Amino acid sequence: xxxxxxxxxxxxxxxxxSRRQHQPVELRSTRTAEGGRPHKVLGERMDWRQxxxxxxxxxxxxxxxxxxxxxxYIYLAWKQAHANDLLIExxxxxxxxxxxxxxxxxxxxxxxxKEVHVWPFLLRxxxxxxxxxxxxxxxxxxxxxxxxxEPANPNLTMNPAKAPWYFLGLQEMLVYFDxxxxxxxxxxxxxxxxxxxxxxxxxxxxxxxxxxxQRKFSISTFLFGxxxxxxxxxxxxxxxxxxxxxxxxxxxxxxxxxLIYEVNRDLPDIFGITSNLAKALxxxxxxGGYYLLGGFLVYSLFRRYMGKDFKRMSLLQFSITQFLLLxxxxxxxxxxxxxxxxIKYVWITPWFNI
Numbered sequence: 001x002x003x004x005x006x007x008x009x010x011x012x013x014x015x016x017x018s019r020r021q022h023q024p025v026e027l028r029s030t031r032t033a034e035g036g037r038p039h040k041v042l043g044e045r046m047d048w049r050q051x052x053x054x055x056x057x058x059x060x061x062x063x064x065x066x067x068x069x070x071x072x073y074i075y076l077a078w079k080q081a082h083a084n085d086l087l088i089e090x091x092x093x094x095x096x097x098x099x100x101x102x103x104x105x106x107x108x109x110x111x112x113x114k115e116v117h118v119w120p121f122l123l124r125x126x127x128x129x130x131x132x133x134x135x136x137x138x139x140x141x142x143x144x145x146x147x148x149x150e151p152a153n154p155n156l157t158m159n160p161a162k163a164p165w166y167f168l169g170l171q172e173m174l175v176y177f178d179x180x181x182x183x184x185x186x187x188x189x190x191x192x193x194x195x196x197x198x199x200x201x202x203x204x205x206x207x208x209x210x211x212x213x214q215r216k217f218s219i220s221t222f223l224f225g226x227x228x229x230x231x232x233x234x235x236x237x238x239x240x241x242x243x244x245x246x247x248x249x250x251x252x253x254x255x256x257x258x259l260i261y262e263v264n265r266d267l268p269d270i271f272g273i274t275s276n277l278a279k280a281l282x283x284x285x286x287x288g289g290y291y292l293l294g295g296f297l298v299y300s301l302f303r304r305y306m307g308k309d310f311k312r313m314s315l316l317q318f319s320i321t322q323f324l325l326l327x328x329x330x331x332x333x334x335x336x337x338x339x340x341x342x343i344k345y346v347w348i349t350p351w352f353n354i
Contacts, residue, residue, distance in 0.1 A: 046251035058147040063238045081210040159243045168237030193324045200321050202312035264344040283347025294326045
């Protein structure tokens with residue numbers, strides 16, 4: 001009859017169903033509310049539209065630009081450091097050459113000026129850089145709207161409610177630590193650690209030029225603290241954390257009705273410790289053992305691979321460096337315990353939890 005939609009034949013319907021059944025699907029493991037036993041459910045395909053919405057949001061555009069720029073400048077610094085390391089090896093084998101032709105970082109060649117004037121060499125580059133940055137900011141402000149929203153409404157809150165990008169690392173740390181530790185103690189340790197660097201760094205080499213050979217420990221520590229501990233948590237807070245601050249892999253649709261039945265537990269509970277006093281003592285032993293064993297490992301590595309720096313350091317300088325380094329490593333370890341084994345706290349006391 002006219003006006004009725006055409007019906008698929010039995011053969012066409014069977015073929016369509018067969019194609020749907022043979023389409024690749026993603027399987028993911030979740031937990032049920034009854035017994036907490038994992039079971040397989042049909043997952044979602046890559047949600048490219050949501051990926052674009054997240055990356056193109058005015059708040060997230062700087063983070064998207066941060067990733068390639070960070071990689072580029074790390075490569076540029078590494079390239080210059082490698083060139084200087086090759087030059088250092090050459091000068092170490094020829095003392096006369098080092099005294100005559102290599103008083104600066106870059107090799108001196110005949111016909112070069114021994115001094116470079118501020119104008120036009122330096123100011124010209126700075127002026128061009130200022131013009132380029134100004135043009136970028138103008139195009140940015142014209143093409144992207146400022147991330148301003150309506151006045152705060154307690155009856156209509158954001159989900160997820162995220163801090164500015166430079167505080168997303170602290171917000172992510174709230175998942176793994178008590179608020180006063182993640183929001184007060186750890187930022188204070190970061191500031192104090194940056195302040196004491198000039199007093200604990202006894203290596204006189206590598207000042208004013210890029211080098212990896214002469215500053216391996218310093219550069220490795222900086223990259224670990226900045227890239228692994230700070231930038232990575234900003235990326236997690238921007239692209240991974242969705243509604244309810246739940247973990248959504250890139251391309252997974254942000255479902256506001258999603259429920260995760262996961263039971264967090266403390267490390268003493270795994271060993272059947274129920275007394276509050278016993279939990280406090282057990283946690284103190286675990287944390288103290290971590291710093292003792294970790295301190296012995298750091299001491300051994302310093303003695304073996306950084307003998308000159310170790311001899312120049314006093315006991316106070318080495319103790320501060322050791323404590324700050326182990327505290328940095330403790331953060332990804334605590335994150336791994338929470339994400340992989342759902343262990344919330346290691347040390348439980350009436351005053352604080354770690």
